[in-house]
Amino acid sequence: MDHKEAAIALRSLTHSIKAQRLLGGHGIDSRVIKPDAKKTERGCGYGVAVAIRDEARARKILEENGIPVAGL
Amino acid sequence: MMGIGKRTPPTVYLDNAATTFPKPRRVIAETERILRYACGNPGRSSHRLSMRAAETVYECRRRVAELFGGEDERVIFTSSATHSLNLGIKTALRKGDHVLISDIEHNSVIRPIATLAQRGLITFDVYEASTDPVRVLSEISAKTRSNTAMVIACHRSNICNLLQPVGAIGEYCGSRGITFLVDASQSAGCADIHMKRDGIDILCAPGHKGLYGIPGSGIALFGDRFF
Numbered sequence: 001m002d003h004k005e006a007a008i009a010l011r012s013l014t015h016s017i018k019a020q021r022l023l024g025g026h027g028i029d030s031r032v033i034k035p036d037a038k039k040t041e042r043g044c045g046y047g048v049a050v051a052i053r054d055e056a057r058a059r060k061i062l063e064e065n066g067i068p069v070a071g072l
Numbered sequence: 073m074m075g076i077g078k079r080t081p082p083t084v085y086l087d088n089a090a091t092t093f094p095k096p097r098r099v100i101a102e103t104e105r106i107l108r109y110a111c112g113n114p115g116r117s118s119h120r121l122s123m124r125a126a127e128t129v130y131e132c133r134r135r136v137a138e139l140f141g142g143e144d145e146r147v148i149f150t151s152s153a154t155h156s157l158n159l160g161i162k163t164a165l166r167k168g169d170h171v172l173i174s175d176i177e178h179n180s181v182i183r184p185i186a187t188l189a190q191r192g193l194i195t196f197d198v199y200e201a202s203t204d205p206v207r208v209l210s211e212i213s214a215k216t217r218s219n220t221a222m223v224i225a226c227h228r229s230n231i232c233n234l235l236q237p238v239g240a241i242g243e244y245c246g247s248r249g250i251t252f253l254v255d256a257s258q259s260a261g262c263a264d265i266h267m268k269r270d271g272i273d274i275l276c277a278p279g280h281k282g283l284y285g286i287p288g289s290g291i292a293l294f295g296d297r298f299f
């Protein structure tokens with residue numbers, strides 16, 4: 001994975017693990033992270049980190065598969 | 073018959089309806105693996121043990137949902153089927169509701185329902201359980217009121233092995249907007265259960281009977297009309 005990552009905050013740890021598996025199935029490497037809680041709007045404090053070049057595609061895939069992004 | 077040690081006489085175990093024994097070796101091995109290598113607090117931290125625990129919980133959630141035709145995010149882990157049933161009953165019912173329970177229900181259904189009724193919060197009636205869908209639907213429809221909010225069915229009796237036709241009852245309840253709760257304490261892991269196909273809104277089961285899990289485990293699956 002690129003050293004430059006984008007953090008995508010999600011609503012739950014369950015969503016984060018599902019997202020990691022879903023993105024992996026689409027060829028996007030990611031890892032579950034615990035971003036700064038102050039920066040998340042509605043999240044539980046978990047999310048996934050993806051390479052910056054994959055961020056837009058990752059967000060689209062998550063949205064299309066019913067995993068809402070919590071905002072960051 | 074099974075010997076469990078040089079100094080222990082062979083055991084003939086016939087109490088599997090209470091809890092299954094012996095547990096499969098893979099259950100014992102997986103329990104040990106988790107206690108040794110994945111025993112962090114899931115959902116509270118981001119260190120390795122916590123993330124392994126979270127992965128384990130999610131995988132269990134996913135498999136439970138897959139087995140019972142539910143959704144992984146609507147699986148709730150509890151300490152027992154009794155806990156699950158209390159959760160389901162008290163989550164779904166509101167003051168003034170009427171409930172139908174079968175005459176083969178376990179105390180874990182009868183007691184919370186009777187207590188809510190004694191407190192004046194709900195009313196309930198009992199229908200005669202049957203393996204025959206026509207007969208059981210005749211019973212249920214005759215006792216359905218305008219405020220009937222829930223039908224509870226013990227899927228398989230722990231006394232007489234009677235298996236109720238949950239698909240037919242679920243279809244009846246679904247067509248009338250009535251919540252259908254199934255106690256699968258004796259059938260989970262043994263009988264084919266599919267929440268969506270069978271119209272089940274709340275499915276309650278222990279983890280330590282037909283699913284061969286460890287004591288002190290239970291599950292409650294909620295349908296999409298909740299949460």
